[in-house]
Amino acid sequence: MPILDFTPGTHRGQPVIFIAFDLNKDNLKHVTQLGEAKWSQSKKSWYVPDTAAYRKKFEVETLPMEKKLLAKIHSVNLPELKRFQETIELMGYSPNTLKSYHYGFVQLLIILKSHPVKNCDAEMIRNYFLYCTNRLKMTESGLHARMNAVKFYFEKVLNRDKFFIEIPRPKKPLKLPKAFHQKDIKRLFEVTTNLKHNTILKVCYGMGLRVSEVVNLKITDVDSNNMQVFVERAKGKKDRYANLPESLLGQLRHYFSIYKPKKYLFEGMYGGQYSLRSIQAMFHEAKEKAGIIRIGGIHCLRHSFATHLLENGTDVRFIQELLGHKDIKTTLIYTQVSDNAIRKIKSPLDDML
Secondary structure (H helix, E strand, O other), X not given: OOEEEEEXXXXXXXXXXXXXXXXXXXXXXXHHOOOOOEEEOOOOEEXXXXXXXXXXXXXXXXOHHHHHHHHOOOHHHHHHHHHHXXXXXXXXXXXXXXHHHHXXXXXXXXXXXXXXXXXXXXXXXXXXXXXXXXXOOOOHHHHHHHXXXXXXXXXXXXXXXXXXXXXXXXXXXXXXXXXXXXXXXXXXXXHOOOHHHHHHHHHHHHHOOXXXXXXXXXXXXXXXXXXXXXXXXXXXXXXXXEEOOHHHHHHHHHHHHHHOOOOEOOEOOOOOEOOHHHHHHHHHHHHHHOOOOOOOOOHHHHHHHHHHHHHOXXXXXXXXXXXOOOOHHHHHXXXXXXXXXXXXXXXXXXXXX
16 A cells, blocks of 8 residues: 555544555555544544554654653663563563553663663562652552563563562452443433444443454354354453344344444444444443443443343353453452342341431
């Protein structure tokens, strides 16, 4: 495709990369297949989110903030950073994990200055994390993310098994998943009159899918004969099947006859995958229209799916399979949200008043 130019810029307050190309049907198809590509009427240009992945794909200059960070790393540690990045890529980690690990490891290299990172012992790394805790006042989740990055380097790049065995981790706070009441979700569907948007919301809730899984669904993934939907390479690159609700089949067929998607079940105006950001924005607009005041994004529909299944008596092991959880402990957290027996216990205050 004869691309003319890739230009970083901003659109509606968000960093984007504008794409210029010779306009014809074939080139337009290539651009729309990028997945997150959108057309800006005001800028008269196609654009994608300004991310490290797209900058690498388009060979666009490194982000200014990243360049500043890299400039602070001593030359003695730059080869180790390269090895670190290559190992992550070879192991097939997701772009989000790569970005998180990269940032966490870079922060350590900056602190080390001219000291070779490969020569660090467990005591030095322990002192570094004490610095992160006491001086930087990092949160538990932030510290865990940084520990994961450094642990990856020593154990996967340098092959030092159990390097972290003497370094304690902070206890993570227990955060319960937020679930909506079934009445609120029903109201959400009622106020969402756009057929595509309504179908997306019902797919999210009705099958307990992550929004990233919804945008990746292909037409061929829907098996109406067996009433199942194939979820390919979900989180952790794990395939699974989700049950297709009988109440949704008719609407899906009606949606398909109206919108006639070519490859993906939900496509943008000009083809290609429907944008994650568009779905998230649509959800918040519908939530506001429905008068739902509870805090939470579209992922709460997945939490609600699991919670309502438990309340209806579904075995937690089946819910684990439907959600695609690797560890049953992840699914068991929903039992703390939907314990109907505990809710029925009366406070002694009620007997006094």
